[in-house]
Every structure is written in C-alpha cells, then in structure tokens.
Amino acid sequence: MALKQEQEAKWGGKVSALVGGVTADQVWPLLAEFGGMDRWMPTVATCHLIGVAGTPGCLRYCASAGGDRWAKEVLKSIDHAGRKMCYEMTESSMGWRYYEAAVEVVDSAEEGGCRIEWTFRMDPVDDRTEEGIVQYIGFALGCISKRMEEFLCGGAGGNSGGGCGDNAA
Numbered sequence: 220m221a222l223k224q225e226q227e228a229k230w231g232g233k234v235s236a237l238v239g240g241v242t243a244d245q246v247w248p249l250l251a252e253f254g255g256m257d258r259w260m261p262t263v264a265t266c267h268l269i270g271v272a273g274t275p276g277c278l279r280y281c282a283s284a285g286g287d288r289w290a291k292e293v294l295k296s297i298d299h300a301g302r303k304m305c306y307e308m309t310e311s312s313m314g315w316r317y318y319e320a321a322v323e324v325v326d327s328a329e330e331g332g333c334r335i336e337w338t339f340r341m342d343p344v345d346d347r348t349e350e351g352i353v354q355y356i357g358f359a360l361g362c363i364s365k366r367m368e369e370f371l372c373g374g375a376g377g378n379s380g381g382g383c384g385d386n387a388a
Contacts, residue, residue: 229317231340232350236364238270241371243324243333245301249367250324250335253294254279258370259363262288273297286382288312291322293318334386 238246254268256279264284270277275294282289290302290311297304302325308318318341327334337360344352 228342228343230341231330231338232349232353232356232374233336233338234336234353234360235336236357236360237327237330237332238368239330239332239369240368241332243302243326245371246335246367247299247324249370250322250363251297251299251302251304252253253277253297253304253306256281258322259366262359262364263360269316290315306374314344315341315347316344335360335367 227350236363249255252258254266254272254277257263257266258275260281262283264277266281268277268279273294273295277294278291279292279294290313291309292306293309295305295307301323303321303323305319305321307320308315311318320337320339323336323338325334325336328339333381337356339356343349
C-alpha cells in the first residue's frame with residue numbers, strides 16, 4: 220500500500236518538439252552526447268562528463284553561468300538503434316529530489332523532420348506545480364530542438380550539416 224501511495228505522489232509528463240528539415244538519425248548523435256548539453260541548452264554554461272562517454276553509469280554535471288543552478292545526472296541506459304536514453308538526476312540546487320527522464324528521437328516525415336520526445340517522472344517540488352514543471356521542460360526542449368535545427372541546417376551558428384528540407388533556417 221505504501222508503494223502505491225508513493226507512486227501516486229509522483230509528478231510526470233511528456234513533452235515533444237519538432238526538429239524541422241532533418242531526420243532522427245541526424246539528431247540522435249547530438250542528443251546522445253550525454254556530456255554535451257551546454258551546446259544545446261542556453262541556460263547551461265558548463266557540462267562535464269565523468270566516466271566513459273555513452274556508457275550507462277557515466278555522470279554529467281551541468282551548471283548555469285553563475286554556478287547557482289546545477290545538477291548531477293547519471294546515464295541509466297542508452298539504445299542507439301532505438302535512439303533513446305534514460306537518465307536520473309542524483310543531486311541538484313533546484314530542490315528536485317527524485318527525477319528520472321527518458322528522451323527519444325523519432326522520425327516525423329509528415330511534419331517534415333523528427334521529434335524529440337521527453338518523458339519524465341519526479342517527486343513533487345515545494346513552491347512549484349506539476350503544470351509549471353511540464354511547461355519548464357517543454358520550454359527547455361524547445362530551446363534544444365531549435366538549436367539543433369539551426370546547427371544541422373546551417374542557420375545561426377550552424378555548420379550546414381546538410382539534409383535540411385524546406386524548413387531550413
């Protein structure tokens with residue numbers, strides 16, 4: 220009974236964002252670089268990897284420019300063929316206790332690109348709402364997908380990774 224009550228107390232959600240003009244196979248290597256979040260998330264100024272890159276058990280430390288917001292996360296699993304990884308936040312300055320997420324990249328030809336899908340589960344956070352956390356993660360994913368699209372399609376700061384359709388920047 221206690222386990223069921225504990226599970227019911229968890230918050231969770233799923234957000235997704237389109238990366239236009241590219242395939243899931245083009246986006247996956249960028250996202251699978253577990254220690255590279257500082258390239259894609261504007262609020263992450265530094266991201267250090269501890270352990271063997273891409274291996275379950277490796278840790279990443281991400282922090283904001285001032286270092287006042289930080290998180291330590293462990294890669295739980297990674298499936299390159301399925302373009303999916305799972306990770307867990309072990310410590311943070313944000314008051315988040317238990318947090319785990321699965322991130323997957325899927326083709327979405329009907330939308331002219333691919334989608335990054337981010338599913339999470341976490342303990343409730345004081346002074347926050349579940350809806351607010353979903354919005355925050357959705358905003359973060361929107362930033363990540365936009366930067367990846369710009370990089371792959373040769374937009375602002377991109378290197379013209381090729382393969383971009385009519386949605387190219």
